Amino acid sequence: MSGDERTGARLVSVDFEIFGYVQGVCFRMFTEKQALRLGVVGWVKNTPSDTVVGQVQGPADTVEQMKVWLRTEGSPTCRITRATFTNERPIEQLELSGFKTRY
Template identity: 70%
Template sequence: MCDARRSDQSQLAARPVAAVTGYTPLSAPAHTASQLTMSSDLCSVDFEIHGHVQGVCFRMYTEKEGLSLGCVGWVKNTNKGTVVGQVQGPRDKVKEMKVWLSKEGSPSSRITRAVFTNEKDIPHLEMSGFGTRY
């Protein structure tokens, strides 16, 4: 390998991935937890999604979407064939998540109804991350 190419590679290695490729990982939250807890515009909402939403990776896609929006929460399958969960975060991001849950979901899902309850303002996030419960 020539010295000029080695020099270029060492310069690339010292720069963050996003600066080199323009790529930002989906799992990186849009906000840090400390930034979110300082905001006064946080909210929480519970959800139940009806339709063909089990066995189609709905929970996994919900986790990924929540994280990509910078939200926290949890998701779980129910015995009656629905998916339930809770989302917390900045009001505008929770609103985006509600649209995603009611209109998009995982690629193979077929959502017939989305029910949102207990929407409320919260002073700080009550959990961290986005996970699946069993």
């Protein structure tokens, strides 16, 4: 058992897609700010189908907080209708650094 597992800081990675009125409402900017506030790493970007996709990595409990935020809050003027989280998996170490908006 690693030190992270003993302290409950198991690292995970998860992909997400957010549906609804989430483009043109600063959703990516607020997602980046929230991720930095929580201390998770990853990326976010708009899709041609008017959704927002990305990936989050970090301690499992913190990633869970980010998932709740993505599912329920987002940017102040967005309207989230659905959030999907896929490919959740344990990771040995962070595979990304920082949190960035991709284009």
